[in-house]
């Protein structure tokens with residue numbers, strides 16, 4: 001009832017969309033680094049490290065992202081640590097992404113054929129040399145399509161950051177709707193923007209998979 | 223350089239004594255002993271499942287043994303405090319599936335370990351890569367990727383990669399079994415040349431004709447034991463009915 005959609009509203013939405021992208025990048029970067037460590041721990045020669053990291057993954061994958069957001073935003077202040085909405089959202093996404101990417105990447109490491117690991121061992125390479133020079137380059141090739149695909153999940157999940165007061169795309173739509181009360185129009189626009197962000201990534205991931213497919217089969221046969 | 227007499231007591235390169243190894247309830251090695259001296263070629267033969275690959279893998283500590291002792295180039299392989307990387311610098315191993323690294327060129331495949339493990343310079347490593355590739359007749363494939371090579375060429379490149387580490391002993395596990403018959407010869411020729419050069423080798427093979435020509439000693443494995451052993455001549459005049467049946471079936 002408060003007027004009609006104008007350029008200011010659209011700019012506000014655009015601003016929200018930028019924060020969605022920003023938060024996604026934070027999640028991807030933070031979660032990527034942490035997820036890489038999780039993946040390495042999951043295939044560690046040490047049993048205790050493997051068990052602990054498996055427990056971490058189970059715990060995070062068994063907890064809704066919403067609850068992780070609540071815990072970091074409302075739980076930490078109760079312990080005397082104040083966090084901004086951006087910090088809470090960024091940290092929550094990092095934790096969430098680390099568990100999923102950690103698991104995806106563990107699978108990619110393990111799908112490098114065992115004879116490749118043994119050939120590297122037989123050449124007296126150290127564990128880190130084997131990982132960096134033999135396994136990782138092959139695992140990255142395998143990991144690229146599912147990782148790009150998972151970025152779609154990250155983008156969609158940033159919308160949950162609105163619960164801690166972080167103004168990203170979904171939240172900015174909500175705010176505008178509170179004044180305009182045009183839910184169908186506004187949430188359609190929001191949906192279109194999410195689609196515009198996610199669809200290219202899905203397509204890209206799919207294309208990578210098509211291209212990577214035959215090469216991967218060859219790799220496994222060798 | 224390789225004029226060491228076979229009777230030299232210190233010339234043992236690989237020694238297994240009373241080696242036992244099980245996978246769960248399956249007893250695969252049941253008291254295996256044999257010795258390989260410097261410059262010797264020992265050929266392991268036997269039916270599929272008789273434990274040949276396992277014996278070979280134990281030498282390079284890809285499997286740990288339950289009891290007995292293995293000494294390789296002075297390394298006590300069964301010692302829990304073994305320096306694994308030192309052992310593997312002395313031992314080259316080539317598998318049936320060539321296992322070249324697909325993301326690296328042939329040259330990079332070959333220079334990786336010498337540069338990373340031995341710390342020699344890139345230039346030196348490349349020089350050496352050229353030399354070992356010439357040794358296996360592939361000097362023109364330096365900058366190709368493994369997938370651009372035929373199976374026989376890939377296997378020769380894998381042998382060259384091992385040689386670049388200048389091992390004291392080479393282990394070959396059915397290195398021609400994945401190859402078409404017309405590609406087998408080129409790989410066997412490379413191994414023959416290595417033997418003529420004095421390389422100490424332990425090899426598993428089903429090529430009986432080749433084994434006869436190259437073996438200083440033959441070990442026939444049967445049910446996880448050394449059932450019969452002796453010079454290459456035992457392939458033509460076996461003492462046990464099991465070996466007789468095996469070579470009869472193999473010819």
Ligand SMILES: Nc1ncnc2c1ncn2[C@@H]1O[C@H](COP(=O)(O)OP(=O)(O)O)[C@@H](O)[C@H]1O
Pocket residue numbers: 245248250268269270271272273274275276277
């Ligand atoms: N890692 C393993 N786990 C369980 N069983 C194995 C393993 N490796 C080999 N075996 C079994 O041990 C036996 C001997 O195998 P192997 O040494 O490969 O024989 P060969 O090379 O003479 O054909 C076979 O029955 C095989 O199935």
Ligand SMILES: [Mg+2]
Pocket residue numbers: 274275276396
């Ligand atoms: Mg075998």
